[in-house]
Amino acid sequence: MRLSNLLWAVAMVVPMSNAAWAQAWPTRPINWIVPFPPGGTTDVVARIVADRLGRELGQPVTVDNKAGAGGSIGTMQLMRATADGYTIGMATVSTHAVNPACNPKLGYDPLTDFVPVSNLARTAxxxxxxxxxxxxxxxxxxxxxxxxxxxxxxxxxxxxxxxxxxxxxxxxxxxxxxxxxxxxxxxxxxxxxxxxxxxxxxxxxxxxxxxxxxxxxxxxxxxxxxxxxxxxxxxxxxxxxxxxxNEPAWYGVVVPARTPAAVVQRLSEALRKVLLVPEVRTKLQDSGAEPVGNSPEAFAVEISAELEKMRRVVKQQQIRFDQ
Structure with a gap:
């Protein structure tokens, strides 16, 4: 099944040793693409996490809203970004399951064009x-x-x-x-x-x-x-x-394919630490979100399962993007 492709993407690296990347990254600010407008749940979750993530990594993390086409515009921009860990993005059920299931001409593959980092939160x-x-x-x-x-x-x-x-x-x-x-x-x-x-x-x-x-x-x-x-x-x-x-919505972080494995791992660990901070957890819960914080491999499984489920619904209900 396509899950194997996604797990393969998690393991991909550029030609530089993990040790070198682990020591070097990050040395400058990080841009966090949120593919929806300010004020929505996706944006709220990102902004709650971003400031504390910047403190954890020692570099500013700036939220960059790139809305449009149900999240596809910002997600396409993330796909095209340099795979060096300095551009990260928010993935949702819409961007990584519904849009690809609905629109065969979307322009990106959620399983091979991105590396999952961590599922941050779920909302009912x-x-x-x-x-x-x-x-x-x-x-x-x-x-x-x-x-x-x-x-x-x-x-x-x-x-x-x-x-x-x-x-x-x-x-x-x-x-x-x-x-x-x-x-x-x-x-x-x-x-x-x-x-x-x-x-x-x-x-x-x-x-x-x-x-x-x-x-x-x-x-x-x-x-x-x-x-x-x-x-x-x-x-x-x-x-x-x-x-x-009964499946809730989810909001996680992904990076472009071929981002170094050491960067993915360090970012995942940093996000999981941030999600354990009581202040962050309280803010997320007050906004209606429940903190998660899982591994890249676990998030990959969630994305693949959601995509397959949405494909079944689209086929059974004969839903087309251009209806």
């Missing part, structure tokens, strides 16, 4: 409805949508985005027919959910949690390993016997 996803929706619980919700195929619509943050895929997986495994309405980001989608133009939404929890806590929308289920503090009445999809939909 959430199924919500507006307050006018008659269902108060998940059981009532599923009864309604099954009784009225095509009657209800759900918002996502964009066509061929992570939340679009979550909605389609929900439809597959619940055998329901709800209509997808794509938006350009969480903000516009939430506005229409609040206004009643759309009844249902799949979203990253950090975008919706303020509205949920304010009581302006209702959360019916979350994609999370455990119930969310402060939302203890909301079950996980796993509890609802939908383990396939």
């Amino acid at each position: 996803n959430v199924l919500t409805v507006n307050n006018a929706f008659p269902a108060k619980t998940y059981a009532e919700f599923i009864s309604l949508v099954k009784a009225g195929p095509g009657k209800y619509s759900y918002a996502s943050t964009g066509h061929c985005g992570g939340m679009h895929m979550m909605g389609e997986m929900f439809k597959v495994f619940t055998r329901t027919a709800i209509v997808h309405i794509p938006y350009r980001g969480a903000g516009p989608a939430l506005n229409d959910l609040l206004g009643g133009q759309v009844q249902i939404m799949f979203d990253n929890l950090p975008s919706s949690i303020g509205h949920i806590k304010a009581g302006s929308i209702r959360a019916l289920a979350v994609a999370s390993e455990q119930r969310i503090p402060g939302m203890s009445g909301v079950p996980t999809f796993k509890e609802l016997r939908l383990p396939e939909v």
